[in-house]
Amino acid sequence: MTRFPTDPDTPHTSEGVPEDATDAQAIADDVVARVLARAGTARSEGTTVHTAHDGDQLDLAERAALRRVAGLSTELEDVTEVEYRQLRLEKVVLVGLYYGGEAAAREAEVSLRELAALAETAGSEVLDGLLQRRQKPDPGTYLGSGKAASLAEIVAAVGADTVVADTELAPSQRRALEDIVKVKVVDRTALILDIFAQHAKSREGKAQVELAQLEYLLPRLRGWGDSMSRQAGGQVGGQGAGMGSRGPGETKIELDRRRIRGRMSKLRREIAAMKPARETKRLERRRHAVPNVAIAGYTNAGKSSLLNAMTDAGVLVENALFATLDPTVRRARTDDGRPYTLTDTVGFVRHLPHQLVEAFRSTLEEVGDATLLLHVVDASHPDPEGQITAVREVLSEIPGIADVPEVVVLNKADVADPEVVGRIQRRERRTVVVSAHTGEGVAELRALVAAELPRPHVEVDLVVPYSRGDLVHRAHELGGGVRTEHLPEGTRVHGRVDEGLAADLRAASV
Template sequence: MTDPTTDPAPADLDDQDGVDRQREARELADAVVARVLARAGTALDLGGTRLSESDGDQLDRADRAALRRVAGLSTELDDVTEVEYRQLRLEKVVLAGIWTRGTAEEAEVSLRELAALAETAGSQVLDGVLQRRQNPDPGTYLGSGKAAELAEIVQATGADTVIIDADLAPSQRRALEDIVRIKVIDRTALILDIFAQHAKSREGKAQVELAQLEYLLPRLRGWGESMSRQAGGRVAAGAGIGSRGPGETKIELDRRRIRTRMSKLRREIAAMTPARATQRSSRRRRHVPSVAIAGYTNAGKSSLLNRLTGAGVLVENALFATLDPTVRRAQTPDGRDYTLADTVGFVRSLPTQLVEAFRSTLEEVGESDLLLHVVDVSHPDPEGQIAAVRAVLAEIEGVDDVPELIVLNKADVADPEVVARLRRREPRSVVVSAYTGAGIDDLRERVAAELPRPEELVEVVVPYGRGDLVSRVHSEGEIHTERHLEAGTALRALVDPDLAAELRSASVA
């Protein structure tokens, strides 16, 4: 017979199991954070930027480096009569997130990406917390206990900012700031800040500002006398007559100014759209095929563009290094011209504001004849990157009709088993290394095979005075035979209908 004084009751066993599970979840979450910080808190752990001979002089790198904050660098003013006292240093941040589903590896990838975003924005990651829970807390996102732990970490490390790995509601951000007593930002605000730092063109700056204002509008706050609340007509304790103030005048004025500025930015972006459309229509009129390069941020899109065209665009081991689209001309191995467009990189949970603001830029993808979807095959979760990019592309009109070719980049530093797994998963793929040049010739052949080909056969003799037409046949068509006769150049080639009509009108035979 069992002794009831020594054997635990079933309820006690259940409680103990629950405590053990909570302890295991907490220890696992702490281990994920420790691994992230042990790797310098970044997804960019390949060292510095790897440049190949195809990347050119990289003149833009000097401009960007000149504006970068450096740890330990100080510009304290000696003259105390100066109006402002400044100190230039890296912003110190603490990361925080919750882990609702999936594996520890998936949680680690998400936190490492947040750390890489933070470092790209110009900050130093000091510590982090990760909580395993089923759903975010509606009040503080993390829950009261974890928020208090976060406040202790902030006080111990001397951090300036807390970055949350999610999109916070305005009330959640305010509640967290009241607890940790420092600035709290979410993932969307962090990405918008990076975009604001890297935008260079007039259109890019306007698109980023529009996205920032759309994000800011519902998050405006009022303080003190600048926000005088109106009391109702019938208020308890007789606070009716004489209590009606001017209302929230300052915050309403701010909202009106923001809406006015947003309307102006939308008009400016709309006015820039025809220029891009004119360029596309000119290429279509000349029947020049177009190829768009898309993919996850830091997947190597710009390096691939440089390798294929020698464009010399900025290459940097950082997230969202490229914001302004670049279009360059390239040639297939058989001599046909086509254009390559480098687009902005994507990321998990890309803010809706950015997708809307950059819609005119992303139209390059929908108007192209072929999509090169570049994937960093050395990344811990390349399948997740592919899914995230396709989710964003699905929001762009016309992309569904564009054939997609997966380019598995960075194969020189990837696990061969991962490469083989992705090739089985994505049959329409090619393995390359934009850094070493491996697989680039195979990629050129695949691009040539995928691009639309001219269909009209012509047999003409072009007079020597119309060498421009012969040149166009070389760049836009497929020449079967070419002979030089006394009367001119005899061509038998496949060309588009417009060029065929010009050739026949100029032919002397």
């Protein structure tokens, strides 16, 4: 029998069941049914579609080679080497809460759909779901004892081996829920961290993800039986272990915590040591007056596709959440020849784990140092405004971001509802409607970027000695309307350049 939470503010019948319990259960069942109908269909949204700008996508083939697939065993008996390298497809049940009427249920549906896509991206098969209406999460089991028992029945009936909660569970809640459902329980944070661990490719990205995972794991270490409470010193079985081994000792869980803290300290030092190299590249761009345009936005909004459409970069494009983790920088030029760089950054998500925000802070600083921010939004998403809010919440934590001009790029216009596009355009100050897939609006976006980038405004007319050909090259690369003439004493340069280059030219002129 399905049990409903007891809310003192809700009218009850003589049997103790809320009067609107049937309606609430019907709403929850409808939400779960719609989520499950979309689950299992290529990350819950559709198949990956590539264009000519995306190139050969060799990284995608490499990633798909070790994708978790159904029917393969991880046991060491009678499996090929390829099968052994693959992981068994986990079978999961989704769990979520909401409080309120149909509006709150719609928000819960969007969040649960996203959770299903996250689970599938991590390599799982979504079998079932459970959505409960209650005023606040139960401090003991998140769902309450009644619903937790119902969840255990669902898990047993469908043969699931994992429960995924649409929140960040407290360590005590996760342990209590595991004791009831008898299978592994993970929360939204652990799921996102798992995806990051799968997709991280660069040395810095792997270090950042490992640091975030250890920060999440440290308060959640759990011992089974006596394995984590057994002490290294003392006496075992009433018999002395000899000199040097007596005393309180250190439990295994304490030892593991100390090792984790040591590893975290080492990772922080490694990440700090990688920062100078990135700073050097950034300072080099500043010295050469090359402006940077940062592409940010919600995960799977089409940021990498837009980068490919604007620069033919050929970076990995996949219809999956957090397909891109490592920042990609590509050089581009405006129609009048001015160079600039485009930086593709990691995507954001609702309730992005704070461990990841901290770990990736050094990478996100690229956004705060940009000349222009292209905030890419999936205009075809059921809740694009919610995505915009979630992204801006994370961006607000980046130093210097308030001074960076922002343009909202409404992507996927070829499949978006025109009414939704118009609604966002009326709400946002500056928008551009594009489709990275069809190329619609990309030319207008390039024109807007060119208009926003700084133009050289200092006019020079001087002669540079032939030994300083590097300055002449910089003038051609970064200047506007630059003309040169070869004279016996050197190269005459006439045109407009920025202040820094003008100073260098004057210092070297004859």
